[in-house]
Amino acid sequence: xxxxxxxxxxxxxxxxxxxxxxxxxxxxxxxxxxxxxxxxxxxxxxxxxxxxxxxxxxxxxxxxxxxxxxxxxxxxxxxxxxxxxxxxxxxxxxxxxxxxxxxxxxxxxxxxxxxxxxxxxxxxxxxxxxxxxxxxxxxxxxxxxxxxxxxxxxxxxxxxxxxxxxxxxxx
Amino acid sequence: xxxxxxxxxxxxxxxxxxxxxxxxxxxxxxxxxxxxxxxxxxxxxxxxxxxxxxxxxxxxxxxxxxxxxxxxxxxxxxxxxxxxxxxxxxxxxxxxxxxxxxxxxxxxxxxxxxxxxxxxxxxxxxxxxxxxxxxxxxxxxx
Numbered sequence: 001x002x003x004x005x006x007x008x009x010x011x012x013x014x015x016x017x018x019x020x021x022x023x024x025x026x027x028x029x030x031x032x033x034x035x036x037x038x039x040x041x042x043x044x045x046x047x048x049x050x051x052x053x054x055x056x057x058x059x060x061x062x063x064x065x066x067x068x069x070x071x072x073x074x075x076x077x078x079x080x081x082x083x084x085x086x087x088x089x090x091x092x093x094x095x096x097x098x099x100x101x102x103x104x105x106x107x108x109x110x111x112x113x114x115x116x117x118x119x120x121x122x123x124x125x126x127x128x129x130x131x132x133x134x135x136x137x138x139x140x141x142x143x144x145x146x147x148x149x150x151x152x153x154x155x156x157x158x159x160x161x162x163x164x165x166x167x168x169x170x171x
Numbered sequence: 172x173x174x175x176x177x178x179x180x181x182x183x184x185x186x187x188x189x190x191x192x193x194x195x196x197x198x199x200x201x202x203x204x205x206x207x208x209x210x211x212x213x214x215x216x217x218x219x220x221x222x223x224x225x226x227x228x229x230x231x232x233x234x235x236x237x238x239x240x241x242x243x244x245x246x247x248x249x250x251x252x253x254x255x256x257x258x259x260x261x262x263x264x265x266x267x268x269x270x271x272x273x274x275x276x277x278x279x280x281x282x283x284x285x286x287x288x289x290x291x292x293x294x295x296x297x298x299x300x301x302x303x304x305x306x307x308x309x310x311x312x313x
Binding site: 067 | 226249286
């Protein structure tokens with residue numbers, strides 16, 4: 001009978017509830033859309049995106065409590081890549097590219113919600129559905145900072161994915 | 172000897188709408204106040220432009236004194252999501268006001284994380300009011 005003091009869980013267990021909950025949300029949404037509708041999951045995806053939007057909107061206020069305000073857009077996107085991503089997924093974005101004209105590409109080589117699915121082509125078709133919640137989170141966070149944006153995601157190989165943020169320039 | 176210790180606090184949303192207002196005054200001042208609340212709102216509203224200018228000059232959240240009207244000073248605090256906290260006061264109390272702003276900021280964050288609260292709408296919560304009057308007594312008037 002080993003004596004264990006406090007229940008020290010390995011770090012990867014902390015994120016598990018969120019990953020599993022999100023996975024269930026998407027999967028049961030897909031199954032429901034097959035049962036009731038015609039398998040068209042675009043309504044599910046826009047609901048997920050909106051849920052993500054509200055989440056990101058509220059989350060960013062809490063996360064900005066201790067950091068100074070941002071000088072420009074690039075600083076804001078860098079914050080999203082580092083602190084914001086760490087807060088939600090416990091890791092940073094692996095690659096950020098920009099054309100300095102309002103388009104940013106964030107690459108995550110091992111996206112949390114996809115890493116438990118597969119590392120091969122098996123579920124590639126369903127992969128993008130797991131990204132709409134995150135697109136919403138990013139859009140919501142930027143919206144509360146006063147930046148209207150469009151966020152889309154794409155997967156080339158599991159489990160890495162890219163998020164494209166487009167910020168329309170005025171005039 | 173100027174009348175010391177009167178404060179008017181307002182949280183202003185993105186559309187220049189007040190989300191929360193509260194007056195603080197030393198406990199002994201009674202019926203003497205001929206309701207100047209409209210004037211307070213006017214001064215705070217006029218200060219919004221100056222606050223927007225100051226926002227570009229600094230990265231801090233606490234903007235100290237941004238404006239002055241007759242004997243009222245206007246201090247401001249702006250959060251990351253551009254919500255503005257404005258304090259009208261007639262005597263300098265930098266430390267007290269700064270601490271008060273930070274406490275109100277923490278409370279505002281907790282309140283805005285509630286999924287039932289729609290951003291930029293009035294804050295209606297008896298706990299919020301009770302806590303603000305508590306902090307007001309602690310940092311401003313006490």
